[in-house]
Amino acid sequence: MTDFTGLIAGYRRFKNNGWTQQRERWSQLAEGQSPKLMVIACSDSRVDPTIIFDTSPGEIFVVRNVANMVPPFETSPGHHGVSAALEFAVTQLEVPEIVVLGHQSCGGCAAALSQRFSDAEPGKGGFISDWVSLLDEARERVLEKHGEGDGAQRAMEFEAVKVSIANLRTFPFIPTRENAGTLKIHGAYFAVADGILHLLDENSGEFAPA
Incomplete structure (x- = not known):
């Protein structure tokens, strides 16, 4: 497993290969970013969006936290990290998706x-x-339908995506842009064991393989 020494060795490989091969691109990125996508993902070490979607630096603006959650819009005092990142991506970078x-x-x-x-x-x-109390209502729905059976865990994982999407739409600048046709929201789910990406159909509420 990689430790800090391994990270430094990895950096040196990157500097001598990936960075050098794309030196012009890195020079351009130093001037600013203009990603076309914001991805809200889990902090889990197995689920790196840049690997799953095979993207290059500068292509996606990523926020990662426990269970890929978006809290609802609120203006109470505090440090609202996800909200700040969302606000920056949508209102400043103007990501379209x-x-x-x-x-x-x-x-x-x-x-x-x-x-x-x-x-x-x-x-x-x-x-x-x-x-994770952000998922309390979702938990009740899952338990009512699945109990504590085998399907409950995946159902909760699906619900986490849906809850975050619903919470996204509590931010005033989100529905304004959706209604104007300048922003689209997508739900996705990565199955680690088989590598299959599932996409959410918001009309049916179901996930299906991409």
């Missing part, structure tokens, strides 16, 4: 489903509990 990417075997969704950290204090699971 947003993708919410869920994935198989998501630990955040498992925590939301089991509520294993529900009584934990910050530093012992409390931060995780507070964050």
